[in-house]
Amino acid sequence: MSIRGIDHSTSGARHAFTGFSSIAALCVGLGFAASAAANTSNGYNLPTGVTDLARDMYGLHMEVFWICVGIAVVVFGAMIYSLIKFRQSQGAVADTAMLHSTKVEVIWTIIPVIILVVMAIPAADLILKQEDTRNSELSIRVTGYQWKWEYNYMDAAEGIDFYSTLAQSSNFARQLRSGIDPFTVPNYLLDVDKPLVIPSGTKVRLLLTSQDVIHAWWVPDFGAKRSAIPGFVNELWFRVDPGKEGIYRGQCAALCGRDHGFMPIVVDVRTPDNFKKWVEEQKAAMKQAAAAAAAPPPTAQVLAN
Numbered sequence: 001m002s003i004r005g006i007d008h009s010t011s012g013a014r015h016a017f018t019g020f021s022s023i024a025a026l027c028v029g030l031g032f033a034a035s036a037a038a039n040t041s042n043g044y045n046l047p048t049g050v051t052d053l054a055r056d057m058y059g060l061h062m063e064v065f066w067i068c069v070g071i072a073v074v075v076f077g078a079m080i081y082s083l084i085k086f087r088q089s090q091g092a093v094a095d096t097a098m099l100h101s102t103k104v105e106v107i108w109t110i111i112p113v114i115i116l117v118v119m120a121i122p123a124a125d126l127i128l129k130q131e132d133t134r135n136s137e138l139s140i141r142v143t144g145y146q147w148k149w150e151y152n153y154m155d156a157a158e159g160i161d162f163y164s165t166l167a168q169s170s171n172f173a174r175q176l177r178s179g180i181d182p183f184t185v186p187n188y189l190l191d192v193d194k195p196l197v198i199p200s201g202t203k204v205r206l207l208l209t210s211q212d213v214i215h216a217w218w219v220p221d222f223g224a225k226r227s228a229i230p231g232f233v234n235e236l237w238f239r240v241d242p243g244k245e246g247i248y249r250g251q252c253a254a255l256c257g258r259d260h261g262f263m264p265i266v267v268d269v270r271t272p273d274n275f276k277k278w279v280e281e282q283k284a285a286m287k288q289a290a291a292a293a294a295a296p297p298p299t300a301q302v303l304a305n
């Protein structure tokens, strides 16, 4: 709320206006924020996403939305019609005879129950689909820390393990009196040093846990969000559509302490072939690092000679 919103103006209308303008500014801001993200449907709605789960969620959300619109039209229509048609100036007299009607009560109980069941069936179906992590092709252990993520690959990429932290460019700019204008930093607070790399067209399963407090791994375009809780392992899956390779961004979605806003998520989706290449590169680099660590230091070699 702006300072104007809490001034001591005696005019109620002015209060209402400043309040409205703040809300309008907030809405515009949110609209811009949403349109800046990839794959949003129109900047004001949920992202349609790049996985079938995300699309199903979007479909369910729209289905429920239109049911709500229908209910609003019927209820407000009846109210407005009654207010206009039976107004006092037209000589309407209150009906005090109908104090109780079992028939009406039965009708207005059964209709909402039917509406709820109509909404619950596809919702339950989607929840079951979300929970079905069977036949995953790549599993990755994801551990939340204050304030970074660790990605530990399994299956074909077994052994690859790294931390993903806020990009240096954002980290420098966010410091108090850094002198850097955040607007000049690309993807400010949404970039990391090492993104999670995954293949497209592959059922990826994440095993989420935490080493300190509760975090939540959230990438809107994947329709993926789940808590990372110390001592628990939560599962999450998604399959990015082939042809939708690229960079996708998310954030920690559980208030996890001072730097909660500084542990973004970046996912680099590659074609299965490119992913295989990346795995080989990582494994080769790991082998090289292991060999360098095992080799005796140069001074030892000199002494041995």
Ligand SMILES: [Cu+2]
Binding pocket: 144, 145, 214, 215, 216, 252, 253, 254, 255, 256, 260, 263
């Ligand atoms: Cu967190």
